[in-house]
Amino acid sequence: MALKESGVCSVCGRELKGRVFNCSDGVYCGDCRKKAFLVFPGETADLHTADEVREKLEKYSDAIANRDRVLKPEYCPVCSKKLPKLMNLRILDDYICMDCAEKAAGFIGAGYDSVSCMLLSEILPLFDRAEVRGGREDSDGVFVEADALRVAFPLIKTYGEDEFDVVFIDPLDSMSPEELKKASETAERRRAELRNIYGRHKAVFCVDDIAKLHSESRGRVFYRDEYRISGRVLLGRIDPGDEAEVRRKEGRRVLKIKKLGDCRSWVSDLKELKEGAEGSVFAEGALSFVYPGDILYID
């Protein structure tokens, strides 16, 4: 904050009265700053130039003017589920549920405070894009299912603030409809290549890591006869209850898949692991014969 006796607000041009504030290249009035805090996330408004602040205030002038008249809707305008009383996020011109807020934050690669500075009309297209995960039309209007492409175009994992904050980037989001059309051929070719190498099976899983599970009680560690084997589904689909075979020169070993999880270690209740997915299979018994780099054949 700076005190100034005279002059005009670098943002709105009105005469400055009372408290004035510094933006990165000038001073602005309390009224402009209050509005700026609605459209810039966190405390970042003061870091912008007067031009940047003015541009944003103009862009969102309607939403800012009507902000106090927005009523909390009964249903989330994104997912149409009932809007929880507490678990919701105020955005510029509406309210959305925290589930959708979390997804939106993931899509833009930023925090809730950035989502809260957006209009519903800016948030909805993010979800349209994400629908690519279910599939998309190619340039001939043929619907291509995303699941059918994952063999060659798996979701790309990245991390948010910490290792628990896993974010997936969908390579299909950045494909043009023409590229999408070629993607089907690429996926089919890749599948044929893998079948050449591994043969035809219900599923083929490549092991990256194996961990013996344990529980802790009163400072003591108890190892369980249960393992989490993580890796990627190269081909096919794995369901709980499937049997997996490890092939060695000295013979074959079979393990029964009890549970399935994704790449987060605490998840173990997935109903399936699809082709191209990174995830883990849980199995019981003495599994000292499974190593990173192994291939599990599921039939």
Ligand SMILES: [Zn+2]
């Ligand atoms: Zn002003």
Ligand SMILES: [Zn+2]
């Ligand atoms: Zn929602």
